[in-house]
Amino acid sequence: xxxxxxxxxxxxxxxxxxxxxxxxxxxxxxxxxxxAPIGPEAVRRMAEALSPEQFTLLKIDHPKIEAVLLRxxxxxxxxxxxxxxxxLEESERMISESMVLRSELKIALSVQxxxxxx
Amino acid sequence: xxxxxxxxxxxxSISSDKSVSHAARLMSQYQMDSLVVIDHGELVGLVxxxxxxxxxxxxxxxxxxxxxxxxxxxxxxxxEAHHYFxxxxxxxxIVLDEEQVSGMITKETVEMKIAEYKDPxxxxxxxxxxxxxxxxxxxxxxxxxxLFIDLNDFGRINKQYGxxxxxxxxxxxxxxxxxxxxxxxxxxxxxxxxEFVLISTAPIALIEQYIDLISxxxxxxxxxxxxxxxxxxxxxxxxxxKRSWRELIAQASLESSAIKAQKTAxxxxx
Numbered sequence: 001x002x003x004x005x006x007x008x009x010x011x012x013x014x015x016x017x018x019x020x021x022x023x024x025x026x027x028x029x030x031x032x033x034x035x036a037p038i039g040p041e042a043v044r045r046m047a048e049a050l051s052p053e054q055f056t057l058l059k060i061d062h063p064k065i066e067a068v069l070l071r072x073x074x075x076x077x078x079x080x081x082x083x084x085x086x087x088l089e090e091s092e093r094m095i096s097e098s099m100v101l102r103s104e105l106k107i108a109l110s111v112q113x114x115x116x117x118x
Numbered sequence: 119x120x121x122x123x124x125x126x127x128x129x130x131s132i133s134s135d136k137s138v139s140h141a142a143r144l145m146s147q148y149q150m151d152s153l154v155v156i157d158h159g160e161l162v163g164l165v166x167x168x169x170x171x172x173x174x175x176x177x178x179x180x181x182x183x184x185x186x187x188x189x190x191x192x193x194x195x196x197x198e199a200h201h202y203f204x205x206x207x208x209x210x211x212i213v214l215d216e217e218q219v220s221g222m223i224t225k226e227t228v229e230m231k232i233a234e235y236k237d238p239x240x241x242x243x244x245x246x247x248x249x250x251x252x253x254x255x256x257x258x259x260x261x262x263x264x265l266f267i268d269l270n271d272f273g274r275i276n277k278q279y280g281x282x283x284x285x286x287x288x289x290x291x292x293x294x295x296x297x298x299x300x301x302x303x304x305x306x307x308x309x310x311x312x313e314f315v316l317i318s319t320a321p322i323a324l325i326e327q328y329i330d331l332i333s334x335x336x337x338x339x340x341x342x343x344x345x346x347x348x349x350x351x352x353x354x355x356x357x358x359x360k361r362s363w364r365e366l367i368a369q370a371s372l373e374s375s376a377i378k379a380q381k382t383a384x385x386x387x388x
Contacts, residue, residue: 037177038176039178039180
């Protein structure tokens with residue numbers, strides 16, 4: 001008989017991180033590359049399922065970008081063409097065809113008025 | 119021949135929320151190059167092997183499919199399908215039978231079938247093609263001129279110079295006729311051995327020039343060739359559209375035979 005003093009064991013260590021799931025997870029806008037793993041229709045369906053009637057998908061004619069998902073409230077505050085021009089100008093420098101970019105876009109209105117005193 | 123006779127009768131479908139990689143697996147499993155996309159019983163698109171190759175495999179079918187579908191009817195003939203594919207510049211169409219999807223048809227299949235109707239010697243279409251054009255014009259009430267062109271003394275050319283030379287004459291003469299037809303976008307076919315049929319919508323003055331040109335003795339491969347031309351003028355006959363294709367072709371061929379007989383008689387010593 002062999003005296004075997006070694007003990008064989010298998011253990012697993014679990015690490016759990018819990019945080020709040022932000023709804024919706026896509027913030028204000030998503031910029032979808034032409035060869036991204038998730039396409040515009042899937043993004044539209046996802047947005048519609050998570051936040052019904054709060055996002056609009058705009059398909060565009062661009063060599064790298066296929067579409068942009070925008071929060072409707074942004075479109076109510078700013079002209080669509082102007083907004084898209086700014087988004088494309090800024091994002092096309094860093095996006096590749098296979099990427100989906102997420103962006104936060106806040107619009108702050110700054111007003112200064114001068115009035116005559118009575 | 120109708121589309122239903124050459125279409126792919128088996129259709130496999132997928133829903134638009136499935137992944138592109140799933141579509142690829144189905145295509146491989148069914149050995150098909152395309153799948154129709156059906157959502158809740160409604161046809162919404164078509165996904166082809168090309169779409170699957172170019173899209174990211176994680177994408178859903180809705181983001182890879184083509185939703186501009188093209189339809190042909192099962193009882194349309196292959197010439198109509200041929201024209202449709204050429205005009206629309208598409209490669210695949212869904213076949214409907216009484217408003218139900220009954221199959222698919224590819225441009226390639228139609229072209230292969232059409233090629234069987236091409237005369238290998240002259241490169242021209244054969245009689246079924248011109249019949250399709252003629253019947254189609256009659257149905258749409260488009261007036262046209264029908265020329266039945268019958269080479270004179272072709273049997274003598276074969277006997278005097280041999281059949282291979284006769285074939286060369288047919289080939290060269292076909293090219294001459296094609297150049298006339300191509301100029302006007304007309305339709306030409308080799309109807310039978312030494313007989314050709316031309317359908318034209320050109321004005322009568324031009325048709326008269328055609329007839330004059332074709333009837334006149336022409337030098338082909340160092341021999342003189344002429345033809346008798348029978349002409350049916352659909353622009354002047356008030357009952358033209360009441361007549362069948364068969365009646366029109368009979369009239370034109372009889373007219374060419376009469377002209378030929380007349381020429382032979384006048385050539386005989388009195």
